[in-house]
Amino acid sequence: MRERELAPYAARPGRAGGRRHREPPPRGRSEYQRDRDRIVHSGAFRRLEYKTQVFVNHEGDLFRTRLTHSLEVAQIARSVARSLRLDEDLTEAIALAHDLGHTPFGHTGQDALNACMKPYGGFEHNLQSLRVVDLLEQRYAAFDGLNLTFETREGILKHCSRRHAPGLGDVGARFIKRRRPSLEAQIANLADEIAYNNHDVDDGVRSGLLDLEQLSRVKVFARHMRAVQHEHPRVSGTRLRHETVRRMIDTLVTDLIRTSEAHIRRHAPASLEEARRAPPLIAFSPRIRDESLDLKQFLRRNLYQHYRVTRMSNKARRIVTDLFRAFLSDLHLLPPEHQARAQADAPRAIADYIAGMTDRYAMLEHRRLFAIEAA
Numbered sequence: 001m002r003e004r005e006l007a008p009y010a011a012r013p014g015r016a017g018g019r020r021h022r023e024p025p026p027r028g029r030s031e032y033q034r035d036r037d038r039i040v041h042s043g044a045f046r047r048l049e050y051k052t053q054v055f056v057n058h059e060g061d062l063f064r065t066r067l068t069h070s071l072e073v074a075q076i077a078r079s080v081a082r083s084l085r086l087d088e089d090l091t092e093a094i095a096l097a098h099d100l101g102h103t104p105f106g107h108t109g110q111d112a113l114n115a116c117m118k119p120y121g122g123f124e125h126n127l128q129s130l131r132v133v134d135l136l137e138q139r140y141a142a143f144d145g146l147n148l149t150f151e152t153r154e155g156i157l158k159h160c161s162r163r164h165a166p167g168l169g170d171v172g173a174r175f176i177k178r179r180r181p182s183l184e185a186q187i188a189n190l191a192d193e194i195a196y197n198n199h200d201v202d203d204g205v206r207s208g209l210l211d212l213e214q215l216s217r218v219k220v221f222a223r224h225m226r227a228v229q230h231e232h233p234r235v236s237g238t239r240l241r242h243e244t245v246r247r248m249i250d251t252l253v254t255d256l257i258r259t260s261e262a263h264i265r266r267h268a269p270a271s272l273e274e275a276r277r278a279p280p281l282i283a284f285s286p287r288i289r290d291e292s293l294d295l296k297q298f299l300r301r302n303l304y305q306h307y308r309v310t311r312m313s314n315k316a317r318r319i320v321t322d323l324f325r326a327f328l329s330d331l332h333l334l335p336p337e338h339q340a341r342a343q344a345d346a347p348r349a350i351a352d353y354i355a356g357m358t359d360r361y362a363m364l365e366h367r368r369l370f371a372i373e374a375a
């Protein structure tokens with residue numbers, strides 16, 4: 001979409017908030033397209049391929065990883081942004097970057113690292129994603145990080161505690177002033193939720209940890225599955241599951257667009273600034289919100305707390321905790337470049353190193369440190 005076709009409340013690439021280091025304007029692409037391209041070329045983005053969503057990478061080739069998850073989020077976010085005449089490239093950049101700071105082994109990894117870092121300021125994957133794009137990526141001669149625009153950075157920082165906000169400068173300010181991020185960022189956030197709820201249903205069944213029988217006790221799944229069975233009485237198994245999940249995604253996306261349109265009409269923001277001061281304008285309707293929460297609870301009880309997932313999480317927690325303790329007890333165990341960074345702040349440098357690991361690299365590093373027979 002050309003800049004002049006964007007809605008008045010869209011983020012305009014021509015007025016993009018400054019990068020932290022001055023650079024000449026991009027040629028042949030917009031500021032937000034440049035952000036997206038930098039994210040795709042980053043090392044942290046490639047590592048998402050081997051980081052877990054729910055299933056650890058070696059458990060199967062067909063499960064979602066953080067990379068395919070991020071691509072699904074970007075696709076959903078772009079569709080919604082386009083319908084609302086918002087900047088697709090900005091929402092895409094935020095979606096592709098939103099999980100860059102994720103540890104290996106999904107939420108278990110994050111919780112374990114946060115527990116290790118408790119005495120040293122904690123660990124939070126949103127803040128870490130920002131740290132990756134602001135500091136940890138080293139690809140440019142003139143600066144650390146990717147030097148992204150303000151709008152992309154504020155979108156990456158989805159949540160932030162009031163304790164951390166003052167230390168984060170421009171992107172922390174909205175948590176103190178209680179303002180919203182751009183509508184493009186709000187979309188990326190809800191697209192994340194649509195993506196994971198639905199692909200976790202799909203992966204859950206594929207892995208054999210969930211079955212259609214159980215899922216038919218979830219209202220939203222049952223409703224869509226019945227509709228598919230009604231229209232296609234002979235469809236079953238994998239195709240029934242895919243068709244049901246596809247319809248659930250479609251319903252969520254359509255509802256998100258319609259409800260947001262209604263909110264935008266009611267508040268009629270004349271600019272991005274007014275959209276930031278309005279209540280959250282990108283939202284689901286109350287009915288769809290409830291259905292979505294219902295599905296989330298079902299997944300928590302039946303998939304995330306499934307004994308086989310719990311067993312893997314238990315191992316993951318041990319790996320992360322063992323690595324952290326070993327490095328902290330002897331910084332010489334760290335690879336040289338991380339040792340150098342550890343001189344200034346050892347716990348944070350160790351957290352950066354562990355957070356950057358893929359699932360399999362963390363397992364390998366654990367073997368190298370703890371298995372007597374390993375090299």
Ligand code: MG
Binds near residue numbers: 069098099
């Ligand atoms: Mg995500």
